[in-house]
Amino acid sequence: MSSKLEPVILNGHNYGVWAQDMETLLKSKGLWQFTKTAVPDPKDDQQKFVIDGKKDEVVGVITTYISREIRFHTSGIDCPNNVWKKLKTLF
Secondary structure, eight states: OOOOOOOOOBOSSOHHHHHHHHHHHHHHTTOTHHHHSOOOOOSSHHHHHHHHHHHHHHHHHHHHTBOHHHHGGGTTOOOHHHHHHHHHHHO
């Protein structure tokens, strides 16, 4: 039996299931923390590079699992916390 999680695609009618699946997926990748709060500015360039990369990764994962019809609502938002909040307010 496979333990790989394949989240459903957010289609506008399944936010509750999608949000639970996405939370589990992001937690399993160590990325959930970036959706909950704004991450403080790092002290040095190396930390900033790593944190910015993680933020981009979260946004990429989230947008991979939303339909094209909904994705335009999050276009231009590059902060994972803001993407998550936007989707929550829509549904």
